[in-house]
Amino acid sequence: MSHSNNATEQVLRSSGVDVRKCMRCGKCTATCPAFDEMEYHPHQFVYMVEKGQIERLAASPSIYKCLSCFACVDRCPRGVEPAKLVEAVRLAVIRQQGQNHMKPEAIPAMLDEDMPQQLFVSAMRKYSK
Amino acid sequence: MQRIGVFICHCGTNIAGTVDVKAVAEALSHEPGVVFSTDYQYMCSESGQQLMREAIREHKLTAVVVGSCSPRMHEATFRKAAAAEGLNSYMVEIANLREHVSWIHKDMKEATEKAIILGRTAIAKVHLNTPLTAGESPVTKRALVIGGGIAGIQTALDIADAGFEVDIVEKSATIGGKMAQLDKTFPTLDCAACILTPKMVDAAQHEKISIYAYSELESMKGYIGNFKAQIRRKARYVDETKCTGCGICTEKCPMKKAPNEFNMGFDKRGAVYIPFAQAVPKVATIDADYCLMLKNGKCGICSKVCGVGAIDYTQKDEIIEREYGAVVVATGFNPIDAKVYGEYGYGTCPDVVTSLELERLMNAAGPTNGTLLRPSDKAHPHKIVFVQCVGSRCTETDERGKPYCSKICCMYTAKHAMLIREKYPDTEVYVFYIDVRTPGKNFDEFYRRAVEQYGVHYVKGMVGKVTQNGGQLHVQASDLLAGEQLHIDADLVVLATAIEPDKTARSIGTMLTASMDTNDFFTEAHPKLRPVESPTAGIFLSGVCQGPKDIPETVSQASACAAKVIGVLAKDKLLCNPCVAESDELMCNGCSACEKVCPYGAITYADKEFRGPNRTTLVRRVASVNPAVCQGCGACTVACPSGAMDLKGFSNKQIMAEVDAICK
Amino acid sequence: MKFSYFPGCTLKTKGKDLDIFARKSAEALGFALCELADWQCCGAVYPMAKDEIATKLSSVRALVSARDEGQELVTLCSACHNVIKQVNNDMATDADIALRVNNYLGLDTPYNGETTVLHYLEVLRDRIGFDKLKAAVTNPLKGRKIAAYYGCLLLRPSKIMQFDDAENPTILEDFIRAIGAEPVSWGMRNECCGGYIAAEDKAQATKRSNTVMEDAAKNGADTMITACPLCLYNLAKNGGSDLPVVYFTELLAEALGVK
Structure with missing residues (x-):
């Protein structure tokens, strides 16, 4: 559990995202051009980071499917910036030895x-x- | 030296749970001038007040300090108790040990220490208190209502029914406001016009009500009971007293290119127009931006066809002056401009409309005579997507939307969806929602009926993008419960746009010195206990100008507002606040700094003769304060460089004594 | 009018047209692009993580060079523009990033985002003016129906890029009108073509670029313009359409008679 907490903190710190601002409207997922290719969708990144489920996100190919188009960042009415969470989780993976994608x-x-x-x-x- | 009594209230455990009240009473008993100090469970209770009164009698107190809740709560209570024992009510000071101490501190030691300091501060001040007497001012028995929507109409009717005169000032050519544009009203689906227009007529026919339509507030001076307003009656170029509203001019006007605001610009009206059939007052208005005669002197047809000679191209704006005892703000709202939400295609795709536009597209008196046809090709839409919360509930830093819930959209969308499914069962209707908020009598039942009885597809999710795809709209959205991204080919998209206060509210608020919040909604004097009064005395709030509300709530609040206005107008005289500024003429250097900062226009300057050295006479320019106008805000005392300006009850000496007591 | 100019690596190789026509047109319009000495690749993608410093250094070096020249910095490639402008914003607003970057670079004068970063299109709109451009056109592209493809990088994140209304931009359409052609109205102009994953996930890139190309074609475009070499490659290669995709600078040069 403590490992998971550390991972969550690292993701929150490196992304600078405040996941608590999310009101669960799903506009990020509605606007995401990579939806079909993703196992976990932008709103799930926000929710799962809040729940501390970093390992599940890190193990998902979704982290390589984000197009970095900033549509979710720009259109989120709450200023949550889901793309930054995707990048932060991906970084947490590839920064480990031998994990270059x-x-x-x-x-x-x-x-x-x-x-x-x-x-x-x-x-x-x-x-x- | 004052003989001071100190009373520390426990407020149950509200204060006593965090502050050692006995220690506070004990510590303060040693302060100079204190002859009695005690603590009690509830000072505001009948027995608490009795305790205070007995102590005043027994110990011959000349001043009282109460350590309790905020003075906003019980200052009046304690002043009254003291006055009952013959003490001047301004000899009571309150140390706020609840909001300023117990509610914001956790550590008892620190809290107790702070409570003692605040008590000592109040004692230091009360030593310098002097008895003050409130003056009286007369009341003009007439009310002004700014805005002629359902809120303003209801408030005006209720005040007038109580026997007082009311003027309604409305900036558009007719009263009726947004409600006049609506088709049906939730949750009972009565036709908006059917229930509104009789009220408009009532207002027009009421002997106590004067309607100034096509008019705007120009300036406002004065104070509760004695307001002086200037009202600009904009030139209609039509003599209201002659025009019969026959409409022949509007038919014959050759300039039919003006966008019809009443139908949200879906069709055109003439340069001379009557906004809608039931307009009140039912008189024509010439739109100077479009009238050929006014623009280049060529036309004059309306003047020729008018049977009563009501057309007057030379008419000018007119300023009238009226006096009022109370002012009601009922300036209402507008939907935000949906153009900022380009991802939904508003402004670029003609078949993306707002909910208010849909009201007109469904209304029998609307541009399509009540047949739902989409704007682009006038075809009947078979698949309609509603998007909720467009611009509502955004984060504070969001540049496009508003941070609040607009409150009415969930219900009117359910209404739209239901009406469409009722009238056109071959139409599929989708509603994308974040939450469905239906707190109101018969509201949730109404929404459930839309789902269960009418088969409206409610989808928990949001629309992300709308694009034009030939004759159809392509809607990309999320369905969060199914975990899907939906792609819907729709014929019509309806945006439930956030509402915001009317743009004129800010300037009216400034004229009235009535405070507003960051969203330009008027602030109420107390969010729970004084919801229809502005903190500025004599200014009352009715309808959406105070915060989003639906029609039932608006009407309730409008009547509540009227009750408060009647309470003022029913009095012959009002007590003034004696805590007003006063200028020491000997110290005044005539700089005008105070005059410039006074928001109430209470300060005037005059040349006065003074005795100079060697029996000469000097003429000096000095400030004087009109105590009836001054609201005691204290801005002038801070601005005054020579220390001539002082506020009674909050004098510079008293404030400094308080600061000294804190720093001791 | 003189600007510092950051061409970026692709404009020196696969995207030469974007650069060459921009320079010729600049000359025709009377402004000078002074290529920065020793510029380095910007990295082609903005590192979003707050704890990434090394990947921002090359952008900062370009920004510092422009500052030291006392000039505004002009970019052309959408990706370079996005990276450099976002890094510039970090240097101006994120004290932690600015401190660490400055500590590493050890500049004589620390850099805190002073340089103004302009895209070439912004130079046309805000420094030259589309009316002046229109007057300079010798060969108006009459009758051409052009779809303006913005993509993501010029517009978003809109708070930082401040390029145009991100959901309803007009700069490229105004540009198209200025060179005498007719802009096409279409919805996918600011949706992603999937360029970034074109190497590793060709299927996804194909799907995205198909969607974009189809929308433009359906709305009657005869040509698509872009400012992004990555979009141009992806749309032309994977878009599955005959609709030609060219750099906006090519049409500009054509209209100015300097192609």
């Missing part, structure tokens, strides 16, 4: 000739230490 070796297979390098720079930034 994207490894440089995997890149050549993904390349095509038109691909702008910012795509890989951003992917490495988001998914690796």
Whole structure:
């Protein structure tokens, strides 16, 4: 339990999000363009962080599906900023040893000739230490 | 030296639970001038007051200090008790040991220490208290009601029925307000016009009521019982006394391009118009922004067709002056501009409308004659999505919405959904909600009927985005209970937009020096116990200008407000507050600083003769305070650089004595 | 009129058109873009976590260079603009981040968000003026129906970007009118195309970009414009549509007769 509490505090601190402001309207989930790809949806990130269920979120592929489009951040009437929680949980994972989600070796297979390098720079930034 | 009695109240455990009341009474008994000090369970009770009265008699007290709750609560009680024993009521001081001590501290030692300091402070002040006598002022037996919606109409009718004159000042061309625009009313589904228009007619025909429509408050001076208002009667370019409301001018007017506000801009009206069939007063008004004659001198048709010669293109705004004993604010509300919610497509997709717009689209006197047709192609919508809480319940820092619940939307949306399903059973209706809030008589039953009997789909979730998809709207939303994201192809989307106080409220509040909250709702004198009075004496609040409310609640509050106004007008004279400012003419340097800060216009300057050195006469400009106008706010005493201005009952010396006592 | 200019890595390689046409047009409109010396890649994605410092340093270096030149900093790529503007906001408003960044960089004068960051479009709107642009157009793109694709990064988070009304923006439409073409009205213009995950989750990127392209086509567009190399790549590659996607600067240069 104490481990879970520490993880929750770390996520809250690193995201700067006040999950208690949420009024459970679900507008974040309504607006999320990655909904179909996510196991846990933006409003669940908020609720589950509040309940301290960081491990479940951390184990979910959802953390790699967020498009960082800030739609939930901008449209939330309560100023909760769910995307920052997704990023904070993902960071808590990839900061652990051996947990890089994207490894440089995997890149050549993904390349095509038109691909702008910012795509890989951003992917490495988001998914690796 | 005063003979001071100290009375420390336990307030049950409210104070005694955190403050050692016996220790406080004991400590204060040693203060200079204190000849009696005790504690008691409830000082405000009959026996508590008796205790105080006996002590005043027995110990020949000249001043009293009560350590109790806030003076807002029981100052009047203790003053009355002291007065009953022949003491001047202004010889009573209160140390607030509840709100300022026991309710905000936990540690008994600290709280007791603070209570003693506050008691000592009150003692230091009461040493310098002097008996004060309240003057009297007469009451003008007429009330002003600002705003002619259902709130203003109800308040005016009730005051007038009690036998007092009332003026209604309404900025639009007719009274009736928002209720006149509504189709049906929840929870009984009576037609709004059917129950409102008889009241409008009652107001118009009442011998005690004068309606100043198309008029605005220009300025306000004075104080309770004696207000002086200037009212701007805006030029209608139509002589109200001649116009019969026949409407021939509105038919013949060739300029039919003005947006019809009454129908939320869905159709056009003429440059000369009568807002709606049952308008009161039923007279025409020329809209100067559109009238060809007023704009470039070419037309004049309305003047030619008018059988009674009522058209007057030369009419000017007129300022009239009226006196009142009390003023009622009933300025009402408007929906917020939904254009800020671009994600819902309002303003870019014509078939995204607000709830008030839907009222017109469903009303028999509306632009579609009561057939529900969507604005873009006038087709009958088969799938309708309602979005609740658009701009309500937002976080304080949100730039687009309001932090409060608008209170009426849950119920009117249930009403809309129900009426549509009743009239058009082939229509599917979805309502996206965060909570359904239905506290009110027969309200929850009403909402359940929409779900159970009429099959309205209530979805716990929110709409995230609305886009135009050819002739249809694509609605992307969440269904939180099913854990799904929904994609609905809808024909019409209705936004339950938040309501906000009318934009004129702020300037009227400033004119009346009536306080407002951060949302521009008028503040009541006490949120529970004085809900229809403004903290400014003589200003009363009716309807949504004080906070969101539905029609039943508005009407109740409007009548309550009238009762309070009648209470003022029924008196021949009012007692003034004796705690007013006073200028020491010998010290006044004539700088005008006090005059500039006085929010009530109570300070005037005049040249006065004074004896100078060597038997000369000096003329100096000095301030004087009108005690009937002064509200005792003290702003002038702070602004005065020479210390000439002082507030009776809160003199500079008294305040300094209090500060010294705290710092001792 | 002189501005410091941060082109960003993609504009030097796959996104050359965005840069070249912007420079030519700037010259035609009479303002100078002075490329910062030794600029570094901004990182292409804003690090949201409050405890991320290293990933913000390159942006701060660009901001400091512009400050030291005494110039406003102009960006062109939506991603660079988003990252640099958000980092600038952190430096101005988050004392903890500013302290740690300044401690690390050890600048002569600490940096606290003094630089004004402008997107090239904001230069056109706020420094040049669309009316002046319109007057400078020699080859108005008459009859062209253009869908303005904003995407996410120029607009959001709106409190920080302050680029335009995030839900009902007009800057690109005004730009389109200024160059003589007709803007198309469509709803997906500020919805995400899924560009960030185009490398690792092609299926999701395809689905998103299809939705965007379909909406633009359905509303009658003959061309789509964007300011983002990532969007352009994703929409053109995965959008499953013949609708051409070009950089707004290309149409600008065309209208100014400098293409």
